[in-house]
Amino acid sequence: xxxxxxxxxxxxxxxxxxxxxxxxxxxxxxxxxxxxxxxxxxxxxxxxxxxxxxxxxxxxxxxxxxxxxxxxxxxxxxxxxxxxxxxxxxxxxxxxxxxxxxxxxxxxxxxxxxxxxxxxxxxxxxxxxxxxxxxxxxxxxxxxxxxxxxxxxxxxxxxxxxxxxxxxxxxxxxxxxxxxxxxxxxxxxxxxxxxxxxxxxxxxxxxxxxxxxxxxxxxxxxxxxxxxxxxxxxxxxxxxxxxxxxxxxxxxxxxxxxxxxxxx
Numbered sequence: 001x002x003x004x005x006x007x008x009x010x011x012x013x014x015x016x017x018x019x020x021x022x023x024x025x026x027x028x029x030x031x032x033x034x035x036x037x038x039x040x041x042x043x044x045x046x047x048x049x050x051x052x053x054x055x056x057x058x059x060x061x062x063x064x065x066x067x068x069x070x071x072x073x074x075x076x077x078x079x080x081x082x083x084x085x086x087x088x089x090x091x092x093x094x095x096x097x098x099x100x101x102x103x104x105x106x107x108x109x110x111x112x113x114x115x116x117x118x119x120x121x122x123x124x125x126x127x128x129x130x131x132x133x134x135x136x137x138x139x140x141x142x143x144x145x146x147x148x149x150x151x152x153x154x155x156x157x158x159x160x161x162x163x164x165x166x167x168x169x170x171x172x173x174x175x176x177x178x179x180x181x182x183x184x185x186x187x188x189x190x191x192x193x194x195x196x197x198x199x200x201x202x203x204x205x206x207x208x209x210x211x212x213x214x215x216x217x218x219x220x221x222x223x224x225x226x227x228x229x230x231x232x233x234x235x236x237x238x239x240x241x242x243x244x245x246x247x248x249x250x251x252x253x254x255x256x257x258x259x260x261x262x263x264x
Contacts, residue, residue, distance in 0.1 A: 031206045035199055048207035056097035056208075063257045065264060068097055069211045071190060071246030072264055074225060076237040080120045082109035083218040083226035085251065093212040093229060093250060101254040105220030114148050114160065116231060121238075130235050134180060140173040180236050188237060188245050190214070214248040221255035 034044040052069060060068045084107035085100075086092040111118045115125025129145030132138040140146045150169050152158040163169045183189075191210045199205035204213055215230030215237075227234065228250050237245045249264070257263055 028206070032199070032201055035205060038197070041197070045207070052207055059099055060097065060252070060257075060263075063099075063263045068264075069208070069248065071211070071214050071248050073244045073246055076234060076242055076245055079215070079217060079225045079227050079234060079247065080122060081224065081226055082117060082119065082121065083228050083251075084109040085218060085226075085228070088229055093216060096208065096212055096216075096248070096250045098251050099254050099257060100251050105218065105222075105224070105226060105253050114152055114158075115145055121227060121231060121234060124231070126231060127235050127238075130176070130232075131239060134236075134239050140170075146173065176232055176236075179232065180240075183233075183236055183242075184240055188233075188242060190246055211248045212250070214246050216248045216250050218251040219249055219253060219256055221253040223256055223260065 031044065031048075034040045049069075057065070057068045083092075083105070085095075085104045108119045109117050111123075115129075118124045121127050125145045125148060129140075129143035132143050133140055146169070149160055149163070149172070150166060153160055153163045153169055154166060160169075161172055163172050191213050195210065196203070196205070212229070215234045216228040217225040218228055220226055225247065230247075234245070252263070
């Protein structure tokens with residue numbers, strides 16, 4: 001256990017402390033330590049679902065939702081429009097389990113400077129670049145999304161998915177290739193199936209992160225799935241014409257929960 005504490009790195013801890021505060025950072029540090037040995041990890045994976053259900057799922061109990069954080073299998077074609085509820089950097093994934101009323105589901109997501117967002121996934125520069133690369137064998141370097149990301153990282157000093165150099169950008173697109181080939185050859189895997197038995201402090205880990213790292217969606221008042229995160233994996237699923245993929249529901253609109261006969 002002491003060795004696990006020694007493995008904690010300063011940078012992610014400081015970033016967590018600044019963004020979420022001391023209480024959250026200490027709790028996440030405790031989760032990390034538990035996941036560093038097989039015996040304590042077994043205890044963690046046994047208790048964590050119960051803890052998070054009590055902590056975050058109580059507001060959903062009255063709607064009869066027994067497993068609010070378990071992925072739901074849906075057709076990739078049923079997810080197209082982006083949720084305009086907020087940016088990932090604002091912490092919208094941490095709203096998992098919330099029920100929110102209001103007009104958030106009727107807003108449109110505007111195109112961003114890099115091209116990873118638009119009203120729908122298919123309208124993004126990202127999706128068009130992925131389609132050109134995987135369906136038409138266009139080199140990444142010849143796509144608009146590559147040039148936009150390279151320009152943002154090199155010319156404007158934007159840190160995109162951890163990229164700080166041209167080499168990082170190239171590695172980012174190489175990773176997309178690897179994910180595409182893996183899904184094409186081995187099928188679409190749940191994040192729990194890809195779990196690192198001894199996670200790094202610098203990578204997402206733990207029960208809730210496994211859920212929000214799936215393709216994540218909000219559910220609007222009419223039952224429409226609105227994409228929150230997981231653009232690359234959803235795009236790959238669409239390009240490979242998969243029948244279904246797992247998605248995690250982050251926020252459910254109150255009106256949908258009150259009118260549906262089959263909430264999840």
